[in-house]
Amino acid sequence: MSNPLAVGATIGILGGGQLGRMLSVAASRLGLKTHIYEPGASPPAGEVAHRVTTASYDDVAALTAFGQSVDVITYEFENIPTSALDLLEQLAPIHPGRQALATSQDRLTEKSFLQGLGLTTAPFADVPDMAALEAALAAIGAPAILKTRRMGYDGKGQTRIKTADDGPRAFADMAGAPAILEGFVNFSHEVSVIGARGQDGSVACYDPGENLHQDGILRMTKVPAKLTASQRSDAVLIAARILNALDYVGVMGVELFVTPEGLIVNEIAPRVHNSGHWTQNGCTICQFEQHIRAVAGWPLGDGSRHADVTMENLIGDDMAKLADYAKTDAAIHLYGKAEVKPGRKMGHVNRIFRA
Amino acid sequence: MSNPLAVGATIGILGGGQLGRMLSVAASRLGLKTHIYEPGASPPAGEVAHRVTTASYDDVAALTAFGQSVDVITYEFENIPTSALDLLEQLAPIHPGRQALATSQDRLTEKSFLQGLGLTTAPFADVPDMAALEAALAAIGAPAILKTRRMGYDGKGQTRIKTADDGPRAFADMAGAPAILEGFVNFSHEVSVIGARGQDGSVACYDPGENLHQDGILRMTKVPAKLTASQRSDAVLIAARILNALDYVGVMGVELFVTPEGLIVNEIAPRVHNSGHWTQNGCTICQFEQHIRAVAGWPLGDGSRHADVTMENLIGDDMAKLADYAKTDAAIHLYGKAEVKPGRKMGHVNRIFRA
Known part of the structure; x- marks a missing residue:
């Protein structure tokens, strides 16, 4: 092992939902402790973690204390504010690293990265404004789906476009958030x-x-x-x-x-x-x-x-x-x-x- | 299910060692919380339990608060003082029950119980005093093994008797604790x-x-x-x-x-x-x-x-x-x-x- 954590070391986990809960349980099997950081009260992971910090992601004092109390940091969700990561990475290693987070936090960055690797994605286009949406619909065609670039999960932050006429309604649904248009893929x-x-x-x-x-x-x-x-x-x-x-x-x-x-x-x-x-x-x-x-x-x-x-x-x-x-x-x-x-x-x- | 515990209910566990730790983890899989009662500081189970009480088994206030905080009580070791059980059973059901505990806490009771079921055990005899040990050695023969009736585990509280001459030394090893003599079994x-x-x-x-x-x-x-x-x-x-x-x-x-x-x-x-x-x-x-x-x-x-x-x-x-x-x-x-x-x-x- 290349410098593995020793028995009794602590893994900090950002997010206290079910994924953090099951990560805590897995850590316990390896003799490791976990410290959960979660803004919400009574998080599911809290019941099985060694320690829980209840604080928001802009609480500098809480983040600092958390970062100082752990040997390594990981997370159960990708939408962690950049400012929190900037602070935490000064205090402990963060795995998976910033590049993975930055890539997956933004649908446009993610799809561009994947295409750069020679992988196939759905057709997509950046939609910073209504003019871009019109151009994107002309290129990709309808039906298509308009998604916020950031903070989407479980079908949230997205809206379907059946015909080009749906464009203005769909754009309004984004409420000003940067978006991308994705073409439909005919998959089995x-x-x-x-x-x-x-x-x-x-x-x-x-x-x-x-x-x-x-x-x-x-x-x-x-x-x-x-x-x-x-x-x-x-x-x-x-x-x-x-x-x-x-x-x-x-x-x-x-x-x-x-x-x-x-x-x-x-x-x-x-x-x-x-x-x-x-x-x-x-x-x-x-x-x-x-x-x-x-x-x-x-x-x-x-x-x-x-x-x-x-x-x-x-x-x-x-x-x-x-x-x-x-x-x-x-x-x-x-x-x-x-x-x-x-x-x-x-x-x-x-x-x-x-x- | 006949009145099963609901999600969020709490199982009290007497003892905070590795068995309590792995019981806590298993409880978490079923959406249940655990509350560990353990006299020793920083018990292994404490890292994965919802709650830990650090107190001795004669601390009436701590036992009462523990019993009132849980929906059912179990344990990871059998040598729980009777007085603690008497108190706790007024506050929550204890599983496995008192009969199982009483039987397994005492080697003499246990072996008598097993023979009463028609099962075969090693030959044994009650050894309340030195005269009883001499009689037991005459009946069972040597080599044999003298064990305290209570509180033995992992080879502790027992001594071998190679010949009848070892009797007084072995009896002294018991330091006055009630004991039983067990004959050796020729097992593969x-x-x-x-x-x-x-x-x-x-x-x-x-x-x-x-x-x-x-x-x-x-x-x-x-x-x-x-x-x-x-x-x-x-x-x-x-x-x-x-x-x-x-x-x-x-x-x-x-x-x-x-x-x-x-x-x-x-x-x-x-x-x-x-x-x-x-x-x-x-x-x-x-x-x-x-x-x-x-x-x-x-x-x-x-x-x-x-x-x-x-x-x-x-x-x-x-x-x-x-x-x-x-x-x-x-x-x-x-x-x-x-x-x-x-x-x-x-x-x-x-x-x-x-x-």
């Missing part, structure tokens, strides 16, 4: 690769999973995904190329559209990913521990798959079915959120099918 | 069954594991154990008989000696057990989650085994080999203990061999 299904890269530059990818969305939210991931052998190989190579290009440390989620012409990169997430939750029951080392191993400077672990798995998210009222799930052979993972809200991810269920 | 190897029983009376046992001890401490457990099909079946039936007889709720470890004449019960532990750690990487639902499910009133989960596993304890200086283990395909589980001491259990390593 979406898969994602959960890839990991260690501090020693080694790369390990999990088997691709097939994703099913509903209302813009991930509903289910199945492994193995419906892919030919060469598509499966392509998917892993695409993920590896991105990880290496970013000199990445940690786990990344890479979403890919499957088309007859090949795989198209939809988006990347510089963190553990909902579509990788199946690894908790399908692999010896899950995505959460793999991320912690990378961030902590440990060698990557064994991510080979020992079963077929179906991961289903428990969203909002799905929790009413909990008693039924509990009676089955499934593995249940809940996030400790007491209040059920529509669209809120409350947990997930992994069903294992042995080969 | 030891196995253990990790059994679970839910609040609905359902029983589920994991595949028996084969245990290798060194200096009185568990060194390694392998599954599958070296057993014939009928021995394997006997082992599970013995565990089930014990669980049912105690109206048990939770996970229990049952250690068995394998002899040509059949299986002999060595001892029972009313808790998750070191020899069950392999389940973390060999099963969908590990012993820790199975225990939490039982205690929380959930249905038991799927404990079937998907791989062969070798679990090796990391004891004391074994930690020096950590970097080597990290490079392998093994799953590493550390307890977050910063200080390495001889004989101290620092973690364990599960090696998976796929069928």
Whole structure:
């Protein structure tokens, strides 16, 4: 190990949701502590972390104390304010690094980066103003989708354009936020690769999973995904190329559209990913521990798959079915959120099918 | 589910060692909080628990506040003072129950109970005084082993008697503590069954594991154990008989000696057990989650085994080999203990061999 964190060291995690919660649990397996930084009260990760700081991302004193208390910093979401990162990186290493964050925080930067690597993305155009939108619609055509460049997730911050006439309404929906127009891709299904890269530059990818969305939210991931052998190989190579290009440390989620012409990169997430939750029951080392191993400077672990798995998210009222799930052979993972809200991810269920 | 704990409920755990730590992690998967009660400072379980109370078992105020803050109580070790249990059982249900604790806290009670069920144990005799020891040695013969009735673990509180002449020295070693004499059993190897029983009376046992001890401490457990099909079946039936007889709720470890004449019960532990750690990487639902499910009133989960596993304890200086283990395909589980001491259990390593 190249300077790995020792037992008892502390990993700081920005964000206290379910991803931070499962990262904390994985860190505990390696004898490491976690310190959660989260603006919201009673974060899910707080129940299993050694320490929690409740403060906003512009609280310089809190950020400073947090940064001084940890040995390394990681995060469970990509929309961390730049000013907070500027301060924290003076105090402790941040993994994955700034380049990965800057790339994934902005849809325009991300798509340009991916195309620069020779990868295929949906057609896109920068939309700083209404004139640019008109030009983009003329070039890309309708239907298309207008998205804010920053801060989008789970279908938020985007609007569909059915015909060119929808342009002004769609532009108004952006409320002045910088946007990009993306053309529609004619894909049969979406898969994602959960890839990991260690501090020693080694790369390990999990088997691709097939994703099913509903209302813009991930509903289910199945492994193995419906892919030919060469598509499966392509998917892993695409993920590896991105990880290496970013000199990445940690786990990344890479979403890919499957088309007859090949795989198209939809988006990347510089963190553990909902579509990788199946690894908790399908692999010896899950995505959460793999991320912690990378961030902590440990060698990557064994991510080979020992079963077929179906991961289903428990969203909002799905929790009413909990008693039924509990009676089955499934593995249940809940996030400790007491209040059920529509669209809120409350947990997930992994069903294992042995080969 | 018969009145299962809801998301956000709190399980109180008496004892904050590695077993409490891994129980806390398992509880988090089911959306449950844990509150650790532990006299020692900075307990391993404290890093992953929602709350920790540091107080002794005779601190009435602390015990009362703890009991009032939790929905159910369980424990990671069996030597809990009776006075603490008397107080706590007024405040919250305790699982496994008092009968299981009373039985396993006292070697004489335990062996009498097991014989009462028609199970075979090593020959034994109550040794309240020196005259009783002489009579016991005459009946059982030497070599034999003299053990304190209470508070023994990992080879502590016991002394070997090679010949009858050793009697006075051995009796003096007990320092006045009530003791029992146990005859030696001619066994080929030891196995253990990790059994679970839910609040609905359902029983589920994991595949028996084969245990290798060194200096009185568990060194390694392998599954599958070296057993014939009928021995394997006997082992599970013995565990089930014990669980049912105690109206048990939770996970229990049952250690068995394998002899040509059949299986002999060595001892029972009313808790998750070191020899069950392999389940973390060999099963969908590990012993820790199975225990939490039982205690929380959930249905038991799927404990079937998907791989062969070798679990090796990391004891004391074994930690020096950590970097080597990290490079392998093994799953590493550390307890977050910063200080390495001889004989101290620092973690364990599960090696998976796929069928």
